[in-house]
Amino acid sequence: xxxxxxxxxxxxxxxxxxxxxxxxxxxxxxxxxxxxxxxxxxxxxxxxxxxxxxxxxxxxxxxxxxxxxxxxxxxxxxxxxxxxxxxxxxxxxxxxxxxxxxxxxxxxxxxxxxxxxxxxxxxxxxxxxxxxxxxxxxxxxxxxxxxxxxxxxxxxxxxxxxxxxxxxxxxxxxxxxxxxxxxxxxxxxxxxxxxxxxxxxxxxxxxxxxxxxxxxxxxxxxxxxxxxxxxxxxxxxxxxxxxxxxxxxxxxxxxxxxxxxxxxxxxxxxxxxxxxxxxxxxxxxxxxxxxxxxxxxxxxxxxxxxxxxxxxxxxxxxxx
Numbered sequence: 001x002x003x004x005x006x007x008x009x010x011x012x013x014x015x016x017x018x019x020x021x022x023x024x025x026x027x028x029x030x031x032x033x034x035x036x037x038x039x040x041x042x043x044x045x046x047x048x049x050x051x052x053x054x055x056x057x058x059x060x061x062x063x064x065x066x067x068x069x070x071x072x073x074x075x076x077x078x079x080x081x082x083x084x085x086x087x088x089x090x091x092x093x094x095x096x097x098x099x100x101x102x103x104x105x106x107x108x109x110x111x112x113x114x115x116x117x118x119x120x121x122x123x124x125x126x127x128x129x130x131x132x133x134x135x136x137x138x139x140x141x142x143x144x145x146x147x148x149x150x151x152x153x154x155x156x157x158x159x160x161x162x163x164x165x166x167x168x169x170x171x172x173x174x175x176x177x178x179x180x181x182x183x184x185x186x187x188x189x190x191x192x193x194x195x196x197x198x199x200x201x202x203x204x205x206x207x208x209x210x211x212x213x214x215x216x217x218x219x220x221x222x223x224x225x226x227x228x229x230x231x232x233x234x235x236x237x238x239x240x241x242x243x244x245x246x247x248x249x250x251x252x253x254x255x256x257x258x259x260x261x262x263x264x265x266x267x268x269x270x271x272x273x274x275x276x277x278x279x280x281x282x283x284x285x286x287x288x289x290x291x292x293x294x295x296x297x298x299x300x301x302x303x304x305x306x307x308x309x310x311x312x313x314x315x316x317x318x319x320x
């Protein structure tokens with residue numbers, strides 16, 4: 001998994017903006033960056049790019065600036081890709097030939113074709129964080145859908161299929177090394193984005209496969225968020241995701257672990273971490289904090305998983 005890291009900290013302050021503008025903006029991404037001259041000496045930027053399958057995950061944190069992708073930029077650096085971007089921090093406005101002044105809020109997901117013009121401007125001056133998944137488009141991936149007219153626009157909170165798309169995006173961009181099949185996951189992400197933009201029918205077998213994968217990521221996200229709640233159940237997941245109880249169980253079938261085993265494994269992982277990192281907590285406290293409804297159950301499943309008791313695991317972690 002190839003990784004590229006860059007920080008303006010390695011450059012002289014007077015050179016930072018010009019380098020970012022030319023090397024990172026103009027030549028790497030094919031964009032034009034503008035910043036008032038008096039603010040350039042204080043410019044800071046960090047960038048990381050990671051390859052995952054044929055796609056690229058990029059994380060960018062920088063001082064606020066205006067950005068545009070012009071026809072000249074596109075002619076110079078074209079990529080024929082689908083872009084899925086998350087505005088982590090720093091809201092802004094974006095304009096295209098289809099719409100002007102669209103507000104991009106923190107937490108908004110934007111889906112667009114890479115080779116269409118746009119112009120963006122920040123709404124604040126305290127910098128921004130932006131995370132993007134760029135996926136090369138192929139006929140096999142598109143399944144006959146059109147994507148070359150997908151101008152940049154944020155997906156509204158009520159957009160169909162946003163939840164599985166967002167969950168897949170987080171899985172690929174925050175934990176790319178955890179993807180068991182990077183190529184398949186990237187394909188699912190692209191098709192979920194096309195579903196969200198109304199370009200693919202949900203009844204296609206490939207669409208259904210992407211939705212199952214996306215809802216599995218969403219279900220895992222709920223488990224990770226709420227694993228400390230003893231009442232967490234398949235019905236809880238079904239209600240939050242708007243799917244049937246049967247569908248929840250079907251989501252976990254390809255993993256080789258049932259819902260219950262997956263939840264127990266995640267709870268054990270959290271308990272193991274706390275045994276090592278929270279010596280002030282008793283074993284009993286940790287068991288209940290991690291969602292186990294009895295100390296006896298906790299000891300039984302912990303010993304089965306790790307071939308030692310929780311107390312022995314804590315002693316080993318502390319070098320005793």
